[in-house]
Each structure stands twice: as C-alpha cells, then as structure tokens.
Amino acid sequence: MSRAIRPLLIFVALLWLAAVQAQTKITTPKEQFGFNIGDDYVLVNYTQYADYLKKLDRESDRLTVQEIGKSSEDRTMYLAIVTSPENQKKLARYKEISERLAHAEGLTDDQARTLADEGKAVVWINGGIHATEVLGSHQLIENIYQLVSRTDAETLRFLNDVIILNCLVNPDGMELVSNWYMKERDPLRRTLNGIPRLYNKYAGHDDNRDFYMSALAETDAINRVLFRDWFPQIVYDHHQTGPAGAVMFSPPFRDPFNYFLDPMAITLLDEVGAAMHSRFVVEGKPGVTSRSGANYSTWWNGGLRTSPYFHNQIGLLTETIGSPTPIDIPFVPDKALPKTDTPFPIDPQQKWRFRQSIEYSITANRAVLDYASRNKDRILFDIYRMGRNSIERGSRDTWTVTPRRLRTAKTRDELRTPAARDARGYVIPADQPDFLTATKFANALIKNGVTVLRATTVRFIRPDRML
Numbered sequence: 001m002s003r004a005i006r007p008l009l010i011f012v013a014l015l016w017l018a019a020v021q022a023q024t025k026i027t028t029p030k031e032q033f034g035f036n037i038g039d040d041y042v043l044v045n046y047t048q049y050a051d052y053l054k055k056l057d058r059e060s061d062r063l064t065v066q067e068i069g070k071s072s073e074d075r076t077m078y079l080a081i082v083t084s085p086e087n088q089k090k091l092a093r094y095k096e097i098s099e100r101l102a103h104a105e106g107l108t109d110d111q112a113r114t115l116a117d118e119g120k121a122v123v124w125i126n127g128g129i130h131a132t133e134v135l136g137s138h139q140l141i142e143n144i145y146q147l148v149s150r151t152d153a154e155t156l157r158f159l160n161d162v163i164i165l166n167c168l169v170n171p172d173g174m175e176l177v178s179n180w181y182m183k184e185r186d187p188l189r190r191t192l193n194g195i196p197r198l199y200n201k202y203a204g205h206d207d208n209r210d211f212y213m214s215a216l217a218e219t220d221a222i223n224r225v226l227f228r229d230w231f232p233q234i235v236y237d238h239h240q241t242g243p244a245g246a247v248m249f250s251p252p253f254r255d256p257f258n259y260f261l262d263p264m265a266i267t268l269l270d271e272v273g274a275a276m277h278s279r280f281v282v283e284g285k286p287g288v289t290s291r292s293g294a295n296y297s298t299w300w301n302g303g304l305r306t307s308p309y310f311h312n313q314i315g316l317l318t319e320t321i322g323s324p325t326p327i328d329i330p331f332v333p334d335k336a337l338p339k340t341d342t343p344f345p346i347d348p349q350q351k352w353r354f355r356q357s358i359e360y361s362i363t364a365n366r367a368v369l370d371y372a373s374r375n376k377d378r379i380l381f382d383i384y385r386m387g388r389n390s391i392e393r394g395s396r397d398t399w400t401v402t403p404r405r406l407r408t409a410k411t412r413d414e415l416r417t418p419a420a421r422d423a424r425g426y427v428i429p430a431d432q433p434d435f436l437t438a439t440k441f442a443n444a445l446i447k448n449g450v451t452v453l454r455a456t457t458v459r460f461i462r463p464d465r466m467l
C-alpha cells in the first residue's frame with residue numbers, strides 16, 4: 001500500500017464508521033419511555049408518541065414527519081413517511097407517479113408501465129382509530145421504530161421499494177385512553193374499562209363510520225392523504241379484538257364480496273391476505289383466521305379500510321387480541337381444527353401477553369411490505385388498470401348484477417333494462433330549494449377525491465335514445 005493511499009483509506013474508514021454510528025444512534029422506545037412497546041401494564045400517550053416521533057425525525061434520514069391536520073381537540077396529526085434516504089429526496093416525484101396511475105387519465109398502457117417501473121409502492125399503515133383498541137397505536141410506534149432502525153437486508157429492500165405512510169389517526173382518543181389506563185399507581189389495578197367519555201369528541205366509536213362524509217377533522221385529514229395527496233395502493237387499518245379462540249382475523253374476507261367494486265380490488269386483496277397468512281405460518285405464529293373465521297366483509301362502505309376500495313386501493317383490516325393487562329385465550333372447538341380459513345390453529349392453553357400481539361402486528365405489517373416490495377411494478381400498474389376499467393365503464397352502458405335483480409329477472413335482457421343501468425355520472429341541480437345542503441354534499445364528495453365539475457350548459461337526452 002502506498003503512503004498516499006493509506007491516509008485516504010483511514011479517512012474513508014472513519015467516514016464509514018461515522019455513517020454506521022449515525023444509523024445506530026436511533027433512540028429505542030425503552031430509552032424514550034422507560035419500557036419496551038408491548039411490556040405488561042404500560043401504555044404510551046399521544047403527547048409522548050409525538051415527542052418520540054419528532055426525535056426519530058431528527059435522528060433518522062429514513063423518516064420525514066409532516067403535519068396533516070388537527071384533531072377535534074386541536075392536537076396535531078402527523079404523517080410519518082418512512083422510506084430510504086434516496087427515496088426521501090424524491091418524494092414529490094413518487095407522489096406524482098402514484099396520483100397519475102391512480103387517476104389513470106390520459107395514459108397509455110406503455111406510459112403506465114414506464115411510470116410503474118420508475119415509481120415506488122405506497123403503503124398506508126394506521127393505528128388507533130378505535131382508541132381502546134390500544135394495540136393499533138402501539139404497533140404503529142414499534143413499526144416506525146423498527147423501520148427506521150433495522151439494518152437487515154429485508155428491511156433495506158422494503159425501504160428501497162416502498163414508501164410507508166404511518167399515521168396515528170385518533171390523537172385525542174390515545175391521550176384519553178392511555179392516561180386513563182396509567183392513572184392507577186398499582187399496575188394490577190390498571191384497566192381499559194370505565195373510560196368516562198367518548199374517545200372521539202364527536203363520534204366515539206363511529207369515528208370509523210365517517211369516511212364517506214369527512215365530517216370529522218380527523219377524517220378530513222386522513223381522506224386528504226389517501227384520496228387527494230398520496231393515493232396509496234394499499235391501506236392497512238389495525239383493529240381489535242380477534243375472534244375468540246384465535247389471535248387475529250386477517251383478510252381474505254367472507255362472501256358475498258362487494259358487487260360494486262372492481263374485481264381486481266378483490267383478487268389483489270386475497271393475494272395480500274394469502275401473503276400475510278403464509279408469513280405467520282413461516283414465522284411459527286399460529287392462530288390467524290380469515291373468511292368464515294369472523295363476520296368481516298368488503299361491504300360496509302364508510303370505513304377507513306373500505307372507502308379505499310372505491311378508489312381501487314387494497315383495503316386491509318386485522319382484528320387482533322391483546323392488552324397490556326395479560327389475558328387468556330379461550331378454547332373454542334371451531335378454531336381448534338385446521339382448515340383453509342384457519343390453517344394453523346393456536347393451542348389456547350397459554351397466558352397471552354401484549355408484546356406477543358405487537359409481534360404479530362409487526363409480522364402482518366412486514367408481510368404487507370414484502371408483498372408491496374416484491375410486486376411494486378404490478379400493484380402500481382394494477383391501480384392504473386382498475387382506474388382505466390372505471391373510465392371505460394363510464395364510457396358505455398354497464399349493469400351491476402345483484403341478488404335482488406337476479407330474483408326478479410327471468411332473462412338476461414330483463415337484467416339489462418335502460419332504467420337499471422349503472423350511473424355514469426350524477427347531476428346536482430343548482431336550482432333546488434336547499435342548495436346549501438347540496439353544496440355540503442358536493443364538498444363531501446370533493447373531500448373524498450371525487451371530481452365535481454360545474455356545468456356551463458345542460459342538455460337532457462331521453463334515456464331510451466342513449467342506447
């Protein structure tokens with residue numbers, strides 16, 4: 001080695017060491033809160049979470065924290081955007097690609113494929129909409145921490161291929177519930193029961209029934225990210241609790257599926273669900289059930305996870321057991337026998353601790369991120385394809401087949417009457433008596449990302465002449 005090169009090498013080695021040290025100086029939850037996320041008898045409140053998030057934002061170049069609005073009680077809502085440092089520099093471009101593919105307007109298939117190749121998968125993960133379901137908020141803290149601190153090859157691949165939008169969606173509820181639980185000095189007396197008021201100021205549990213209306217400050221902020229700003233291809237909403245005798249319900253959902261969705265929204269949902277179940281089996285985590293394992297479906301249309309279906313996004317729901325106060329898993333014969341919907345049943349004779357539920361949630365998140373990473377180009381192209389399908393359907397007559405229509409129609413032609421056609425658009429007359437309410441309606445649509453245009457002229461054509 002020449003004398004000139006040796007100091008240079010030492011300098012490079014020092015730089016490398018500095019880079020490694022910068023990455024390892026991520027504050028752990030235990031250093032921040034005094035306990036690990038998922039330890040028995042402890043919860044973090046929203047103020048503590050927000051302080052930690054701001055610290056991680058300063059420490060990690062994989063994280064960008066943005067304010068997306070205020071809660072009903074005026075707490076700031078944050079979007080924690082996690083991706084590789086290289087991707088962080090081009091967030092505006094990736095957001096633009098995500099929007100263009102989701103809208104699908106003015107693109108050829110070739111252009112869409114080129115954009116899908118350049119773009120990154122966008123995955124939204126949230127927690128805490130139902131604040132007493134404390135696993136949702138706490139898995140999100142652990143998820144953000146692991147994604148900004150882990151250095152294994154799989155995590156680095158996720159960060160390269162995927163932009164992860166983490167959001168704690170009910171700040172007021174988390175503050176209320178965590179403070180209520182932690183107010184008892186004696187851990188054994190701590191409880192999530194008896195909270196004296198609603199954990200969303202106006203809607204309580206129905207804060208997850210407002211996504212078609214955007215009437216709440218929280219919903220307004222979330223819908224803007226989902227349907228007007230980032231257009232994630234996958235939206236994952238964590239809930240509790242799991243079905244008795246199991247640990248978690250995870251997609252696929254039961255039949256009948258929602259006839260009004262693009263069929264690809266269902267087939268992709270089933271793919272992601274299958275990837276989740278496989279990962280649980282591979283990691284030796286039993287007790288995850290699907291379809292007939294619970295009553296969840298793709299029908300309720302106003303929720304955080306279901307409204308996205310109408311935007312051709314893959315909406316995921318999990319319902320998971322677990323509490324900071326350890327619980328027992330009951331023996332339920334129906335959940336004890338292996339079957340397609342419960343491939344790997346759990347032995348119920350065990351004390352179940354909160355940390356186990358956190359680890360199941362991380363497994364589920366990583367299954368979704370692995371799917372998004374390995375199928376990045378496909379899911380970007382497929383959301384374009386579903387959008388194009390929708391534009392094509394709006395350019396001709398279509399009919400949605402439902403059980404009720406099938407009961408009354410005796411022939412195919414009876415199903416396909418002009419009056420039974422799907423709407424291609426809706427007209428909101430400006431000369432109606434209560435135009436103020438009509439305006440509120442139009443604004444709710446706009447907040448949901450629906451295009452509302454003002455007509456300059458109106459020409460009515462008799463429906464039978466349109467065929």
Ligand SMILES: [Zn+2]
Pocket residue numbers: 130133239240
């Ligand atoms: Zn819930």
